[in-house]
Amino acid sequence: MTTTKLWQIDDDELHPLVEHYTVGNDRSCDQTLLGYDITATKAHAHMLSSISILSRDEYKQIADTLDALYDKWQKGTFVVTSEDEDGHTAIEKYLTAKLGPIGKKVHTGRSRNDQALVMMRLYLKDQLSAISAEVTTLCDAYDQAIAAAGSQAMPGYTHTQKAMPTTVALWLGSYRDAFADTLPYLTNTLALIDQNPLGSAAGFGIELPLDREMTTKELSFAKVQDNPLYCGLSRGVFELITIQAFVPFMVFAGKFAEDMLLFTSQEFNFFSLPKSMTTGSSIMPHKRNYDVFEIMRATAHSYSGHITKLHAITAGVGSGYHRDLQLTKAITIEACQSAQQTLEVLTLCVRNLMLNTKHLDAAMTDELYTVAKINKRVAEGMAFRDAYVEVKRTLQ
Template sequence: MKLWDKGFSTDKKIDRFTVGNDRELDLLLAKYDVIASSAHAKMLGKVGLISEEEVKVLVKELKRISKDIEKGNFTIEESFEDMHSKIEFMLTEKLGDTGKKIHTARSRNDQVLVAMQLYLKNELTEIQSGVKELFDLLVNLAAQHKSVLLPGYTHLQIAMPSSFGLWFSAYAESLIDDLQFIQAAFKIADQNPLGSAAGYGSSFQIDRSFTTTEMGFETLKYNVVAAQMGRGKVEKATAFGISSVAATLSKLAMDICLYMSQNFDFITFPNELTTGSSIMPHKKNPDVFELIRAKCNKIQAVPNQLTLITNNLPSGYHRDLQLVKEVIVPAIQEIKACLEMMTFSLKEIEINQAILEDPKYDYLFSVDTLNELVKSGMPFRDAYKSMGKAIENGTFKPKRNIVHTHEGSLGNLCLDGIREKMENVISK
């Protein structure tokens, strides 16, 4: 069944090519089409296009379909083009002519739009929860290990002392920035496009404000052409949000892979979180973090993919837009999985407590030792040259009892301030 069926069928090869993997992806979106269809049915009754009895039976049957979807009993057979045609078929099969009325005053175009935006709102909310869970873990780890020093690097050369407190809380605070992108995407998705029909509205006197409230959208996408133009744009906004999270996770995963190597030996994980080698019995490989790194790098390409699919399309609907679904939906599932695995694994991290006792890290303290000369009255440039000569001729003696007290330094992590900043973002 196709919603555009005119009594003749298309070539099977054309059908396979144009439908693509919509049926598979629509299993994730079907419940949102049901939510929108229920709101639409109530609106049709409110404006007198169908009777109250018809509203009642339509909503009841849609609830039954929703339960089937929740239980995993909803399928989209090859005889159906997508979730929309299958759901309308089920309504018609059960309710006869009443089921055929559900498509009054809407198009598959605004059906897709509203289902996708409801889906994105839900997924972005779940991603925010995943980000917050990882944030809480990182801040707690920062507090727990704040006094354990760690080498800081620039150009992958030993630079200055850092700490596990700084390292963990750096990623925690970075996640706050990522959440701002997620919330911006949510705000764009939180505009009701239903009622824009094929992109030019309807001659029926529908009530779009009613469906906006009924489905829990913050506002209406007023202009019907603008609503249709939002397809691809809202997905791209979501892609920028999840790619920002992915960038942070990828960098953290890279640090972990580096720090786990025997050459660094800063951290380790229990055997059950690592993998081995088929021929080298000593190996503890960070496969989970390598996959997080790779998957998150792949996710960072998604905004560009969507740009290339949708770029320079004129206003109005074009079949190109079907492809945005197969790009954004898997990317959303991937970022959720990466967040979950990062949080799950980091809970078991084991910290090397005595990294800087190794003499090879003595030069980490050159700046702090130099600063002591400045504090005693020596001009900075003279102190710098003096320290350089001491390092060059091998007489450098590091000052290891360092004291950093300014905001955000290793002796003053400002974890309460970082927590407050996150709470302010979440409260929006």
């Protein structure tokens, strides 16, 4: 089906294979982000009315129509289709179909470049806020698990070998503290990217007296991103910075998953999850598999791949817009969704963690206390190295 593009006139044609290749999965990304595009378009239209590009009545018609479109998008009844080059086109076509010439005015003073920038920036802000909240919820789940564990002892391990005695609460607490320490990183990242690029147009500003402070306030940005070329320069980089902020908690999630795969194995059997959170085998009826931690481990270990791709694309282009940057959308959305899902599943696992105290107690074997025996001799006046040798000889 022929696509009517915003830049097309009578004899502009694009080969369908080229269109398919260059659009790729971008429409799907824009479908995810469309609500942010609609919100920014409404703010832009409001600003245009303040500088008399639109009349008050024209703005009201546009605002009402955009509100209706937003509602359709939320309900899933408005979809960016193959007839649209992208979500930006879909919005303008919808406004024009509903409002005629009034809809054709909405793109005044902006480009699809700053339209995409502000859409993505709003998405990143929401993701950082939502993920910060999810990390806080996870920390609360750890606090509850720590309280439930009480003083239950467990072996501590180094080199995957028994080392010294510890407690379940101390082990869980190490993860709780680790996740809590990622929160300031998320907060600082949000503060950095909280800049409004709308009004930078194609990266060179615009001759019209756009009120960028107005859209900044209306879209709840902390400040205007003043330099229009920097707006474009930051595309992909702000996405990279945001996804990098998720790496620490993804690392900790992977470490916890690895611990749990060890400690839930039949040889350890320190912990378990409800049956509904494990899977079975198609051939071995006795199996209960902790696939949730295997997928979590793999997701965490492969997460840096998002960073690598974002870095490669953004570092590979100069200033100004290049269509390479289109590909950063899908990478960023996938990385955000992966991080969010990992935190949600991890919180569920921690809340449902069950201690097998019989096996934990049985694992507290004598070799765990060799350092305590050394320290007892030191307290009685023996030199540490002599105490070490004496205790070690008792083990042979």
